[in-house]
Amino acid sequence: MKKMTFNRMLVIGTVAISAAGCTSSPKLAYEDAKAQIGHQKAGFKSLRDPEQLLSYAAQNAKTPDEVVRYNRAYGKLALDHGKSQEAYAAYERAALAGDASAGRRLVKGQLDGVYQPENVSMIAKSVYLPLTADKSDANTRLLLAQLVDQGKIGGAESRTVDLWLNEAAAAGATKAFRQLAERAEKSGNVALASDYYYRAEKTSKADRALRQARVQYLGLEGGPNPKLGHAWLELARKLDKQGAGQLAARVYRTTSGATDGAYLISVATAAGVDVLSREQLLEAYRGAKTDLDRAKILEPLKAAARKNDPNASFELAAIYISTRGEPSEINNLLVESYSKGKPEALDLMISQLMRAEAGQGAANILFDGVVKAAQKGNVEAARSLSSLYRIGGFKAADRAESLKWLQQAADAGDAKSQYELGVDLYENGGNQQSKQMALQYLNKAAGQGDLFALTYLKSKT
Numbered sequence: 001m002k003k004m005t006f007n008r009m010l011v012i013g014t015v016a017i018s019a020a021g022c023t024s025s026p027k028l029a030y031e032d033a034k035a036q037i038g039h040q041k042a043g044f045k046s047l048r049d050p051e052q053l054l055s056y057a058a059q060n061a062k063t064p065d066e067v068v069r070y071n072r073a074y075g076k077l078a079l080d081h082g083k084s085q086e087a088y089a090a091y092e093r094a095a096l097a098g099d100a101s102a103g104r105r106l107v108k109g110q111l112d113g114v115y116q117p118e119n120v121s122m123i124a125k126s127v128y129l130p131l132t133a134d135k136s137d138a139n140t141r142l143l144l145a146q147l148v149d150q151g152k153i154g155g156a157e158s159r160t161v162d163l164w165l166n167e168a169a170a171a172g173a174t175k176a177f178r179q180l181a182e183r184a185e186k187s188g189n190v191a192l193a194s195d196y197y198y199r200a201e202k203t204s205k206a207d208r209a210l211r212q213a214r215v216q217y218l219g220l221e222g223g224p225n226p227k228l229g230h231a232w233l234e235l236a237r238k239l240d241k242q243g244a245g246q247l248a249a250r251v252y253r254t255t256s257g258a259t260d261g262a263y264l265i266s267v268a269t270a271a272g273v274d275v276l277s278r279e280q281l282l283e284a285y286r287g288a289k290t291d292l293d294r295a296k297i298l299e300p301l302k303a304a305a306r307k308n309d310p311n312a313s314f315e316l317a318a319i320y321i322s323t324r325g326e327p328s329e330i331n332n333l334l335v336e337s338y339s340k341g342k343p344e345a346l347d348l349m350i351s352q353l354m355r356a357e358a359g360q361g362a363a364n365i366l367f368d369g370v371v372k373a374a375q376k377g378n379v380e381a382a383r384s385l386s387s388l389y390r391i392g393g394f395k396a397a398d399r400a401e402s403l404k405w406l407q408q409a410a411d412a413g414d415a416k417s418q419y420e421l422g423v424d425l426y427e428n429g430g431n432q433q434s435k436q437m438a439l440q441y442l443n444k445a446a447g448q449g450d451l452f453a454l455t456y457l458k459s460k461t
Helices: 006-024 026-041 050-060 064-080 084-096 100-111 120-131 138-149 161-170 174-186 190-201 205-218 226-239 241-255 261-270 278-287 291-306 310-322 327-339 345-355 361-375 379-391 399-411 415-428 432-447 451-460
Strands: none
Touching: 026 050, 026 064, 050 064, 050 084, 064 084, 064 100, 084 100, 084 120, 100 120, 100 138, 120 138, 138 161, 138 174, 161 174, 174 190, 190 205, 190 226, 205 226, 205 241, 226 241, 226 261, 241 261, 261 291, 261 310, 278 291, 278 310, 291 310, 310 327, 310 345, 327 345, 327 361, 345 361, 345 379, 361 379, 361 399, 379 399, 379 415, 399 415, 415 432, 415 451, 432 451
16 A cells, blocks of 8 residues: 555545534534634634535524524635535525525525526515515515516516516616616507606607617617607607607618608608708609609608698609609699698799699699688789789789789788889879879888889889
């Protein structure tokens, strides 16, 4: 037999001493472990392994008080030595013996993913639920919400995910507000989600709505969800119309209008934001090879126009004018656009009306639209009708009608119309009464600084 070295003899002797100490009693093992740890802190080498001693004490403790003390001590030492599994097993024994501090360690360990009990339901019932007697304990409530959501625990005493999250939020857990926001968003309640996100982050509701709309439309955190994107953008446009319009245009360009295109155009155009410039649309339209392709290019704009978007109707009419579209469709779009609040449409209405030929039925809607605008006091509409009747075209020349509309513009305060009416009445009125009326209009124009009226008056007085 080989001769045993001194070091090997020392190791065997130490183990034997350690084992002898452990089997004496859990209490003696615990006290001995404390002594050995004290030796180490004082700079001396311990005779026995304190971890082995504490492990024996922790696993063989009898009374609840011993179970708690010995396992808490062993758990801390095991964690210090990087033995997570052994440490949480010790904390679990202490928690089941009624130690709230060890229970909270289990909660944090499970939330952090470093502890997973074999019997989750039993630990939840015996350890986690009793901890919730402390109303300020947010972490336990967060964990219970997670376990209920994952289906790992259930029953009446486990309650619901939202209930635990609301209690955690009331205890000050920002994470709970965020989870509540995500759950509300998933259910489609973006207004409630917006409130929760605000309470979690304190960023403006408009910014959050814009962010979530972008995330959902473009699928930045999973697959695209146009339905949620639409809901968030609708909320955003109520809070920040311009920001919503700009985002709608970006999303439309990014998705080439394939996702909720008509709605995106309506949001953008309502904010005065061009999704695509008229030139870009025209270029794409003219470059299309088939009628089907051309229809696809204009369909989002058409859909927005069908929803009474005046900007979309105006843009569509302008494109049809450039591409020599159907006059009746153009005219209907222009009148609709003007009636819904797009003042620029009147200029195109007048331009199209002045080009219309006599008997062109499609121009009737333009004529009626311009007449209504003139009757409501629009000077340009009244002057255009005066010109139309003066030179003839869609309507036959009629001096009386021409003067009627010119007078309406003059009575609305337009200096140029006052001057022109005054000159016509003075030169062509044929009687003194007409000249007196002419001088009244000329003086009104001169009073507004019209140089032509001033010069004409000087020549006649």
